[in-house]
Amino acid sequence: MDLVVDLPARTGRSDALYRALREAMTQGRAAAGERLPSTRSLARDLGVSRASVATAYERLVAEGYLESRTGSGTYVTAEARGEAGAAGRRRAAGALRPRASWRWAPLPVSGDAPVPEHDFRVGLPDASLFPFDAWRRLLAAESRLRDHAPGTYGSPAGLPRLREAVARSVGFARGVRADPDDVIVTHGAQHALDLVARVLLEPGDTVAVEDPGYPAARDLFASHGARVVPVRVDEEGLVVDEVPPEARLVYTTPSHQFPLGLPLSLARRRALLAHAARHGTAIVEDDYDSEFRHARRPLDTLHGLDRDGRVVYVGTFSKSLLPALRVGYLVAPASLRGALLAARQLGDGYGPVHVQAALAGFVDDGLLARHVRRASAVYAERHAILLDALAGLPLEPVPSAAGLHVAAYFDGDARAVAARARRRSVALDALADYAVRPCREGFVFGYGAAVTSSIRPGIEKLARLLER
Ligand SMILES: Cc1ncc(COP(=O)(O)O)c(C=O)c1O
Structure with a gap:
């Protein structure tokens, strides 16, 4: 026994x-x-x-x-x-069942899947670029929990030092005007969206999302009882004229539309803010991977253009550092701060202080900026190789100047091709995987996790499948 x-x-x-x-x-x-x-x-x-x-x-x-x-x-x-x-x-x-309207099941976890030879999966950074030794030293130094008031409960907003570091870095890099008090540190962008949904949405409220768009955000809002309305995306980004006036919240990825990769034009940014002012709409700006910029100066964030306090800005360290850190943040208008802090406290209290302290040190010591600079150079090279490899194929890449993925339109059954490619260890998604309504066919190529030398041969394998 x-x-x-x-x-x-x-x-x-x-x-x-x-x-x-x-x-x-x-x-x-x-x-x-x-x-x-x-x-x-x-x-x-x-x-x-x-x-x-x-x-x-x-x-x-x-x-x-x-x-x-x-x-x-x-x-x-x-x-x-x-x-x-x-x-x-x-x-x-088990005798228990989720509530009647619950229809979500856990998705496969990317870390559990075997690593494909040609890894064009979306949303993964290259972990080998992360400065693990420096991180370990910082974490070891901060692991003396005695220094972090271990017997008491901390602020649901997160460690003041990290909030200061975030406020400084989003101000500098993204033109987001934020005081440390405007920042709430979360377990990633997804948690930030959850907090926002908790305090802004009544069951039955309308939420407008980009289509194609980020399924995890769509499902999250729906799980709070929202009526999620997909809104078309064209070459300028979200088609603001098609946002329903009754939408209580608009979720958008203006810096690097997910998954098409294009930025929301300045005219559309202004139109969206005007729409929000007219209809009392909240805007959630998910700026998940724009630290990695491969060309020209980025457009101002919606948060930077907002004069009324209608934008909640959401950021994450999942792409700029590692998803495993589970650290993100939101910058909220003062009118929502109390409610968001209460939601945080009700949900999980607050995040682990030693991780937040180590991350604050990482930012303060200039290690984040250095890592982003180094990683940007690697990703920019992969981006260029990928575009070059795609050039001769019957594909139409969507212009994109930031982030870790590129989309390309294709006149054919992209899902079927992607399924065949996966069987040859070329992992990529079809645009339709991200759409609610029928959309233009195409593929999404992540290059964050793709080994640089595997990109060309992977696209050559794909090319043979496209010829059939
Ligand atoms: C559009 C979008 N937002 C946010 C995230 C990051 O989420 P998190 O910070 O919860 O890891 C991702 C990751 O894939 C994403 O694609």
Whole structure:
């Protein structure tokens, strides 16, 4: 019998042993008819008195889990097994069901999948570029939790030092005017969207999203009971004229439209802000990967153009550093701050302080800026190689000057081609995978995780599939 038992130092040892043995049997870790160790040998192995073992055995015999055969030993009964089987079955199925309107199941996790030879999966940075040694040193220095008021609860907004660092860096890099108090540190962009949805949306409210767009945002808003309305994207980005006037919230990716990759034009940015002012709409600006810029000066953020406090700016370290850090942030207008902080407190309190402190040090020491500079050069090269490799193919790349992916239109069944490509270890998605309504056919090529030398051969393999 596989016995895991954590015995208390003094009293209650017989009781703890009784529970551990019973659990082993009800979890099916002991077979019917299995012989238990003698009281003497188990007592010796566990460092307890023989009387404690004998008492535990006697209780289990009295309850029918064990039987004592004179002169032979103590055995697990068939009844104990039967109970284990029934208990096991009950546990496997479970009697509980999600609420009636819940229709989401967990998606496959990218980390669980084998790494393809030609990795054009979307949304993954190159972890090999991350300065692990510097991070480990910072994390080790901050792991002295004693320095972080360990016995008290911290602010749901996050560590002040990290909020200061974020406010400074989004101000400098993205023209987002933010005081540290405007910043709430989250577990990534997804958590920021969840907080915003919690405080802004009533069930049945309309949320406008880009189509094609980011499924995780769409599903999140729907999971809060919103009516999610897909809005077309053209060569200037979100078609603002088609945003329903009743939309309570518009979710957009203006710097690098997900998944098409184009920026929202300045005219459309202004139109969206005017729409929001006219109809009292909240705008959520998801700026998830624009740290990596391959050409020209970026357009001002919606947040930077907003004069009314209608934009919630969302950022993340998932692409600029690593998704595994699970750190992102939002910059909210003062009118929402209290509600968002309460939502954060109700949900999970606040994030791990030592990680936030290490990250603040990482930003303050200039390591983030240095990493982004180095990684940008690598990604810019991959971006250029990819575009060059795509040039001769029957594809129409969508202009994109930032981020970690490029889309390309294709006159054919992109989903079928992508499925065949995946079988040849070329991992890429079809644009239709991101769309609610029928959209123009095409592919999305992530190049964050693609080994530079694997890009050309991967596109050559794809080219052969396109010829068919
Ligand atoms: C559009 C968009 N927003 C946000 C994120 C990042 O989410 P998180 O910060 O929760 O990792 C991604 C990652 O793929 C994304 O594609």
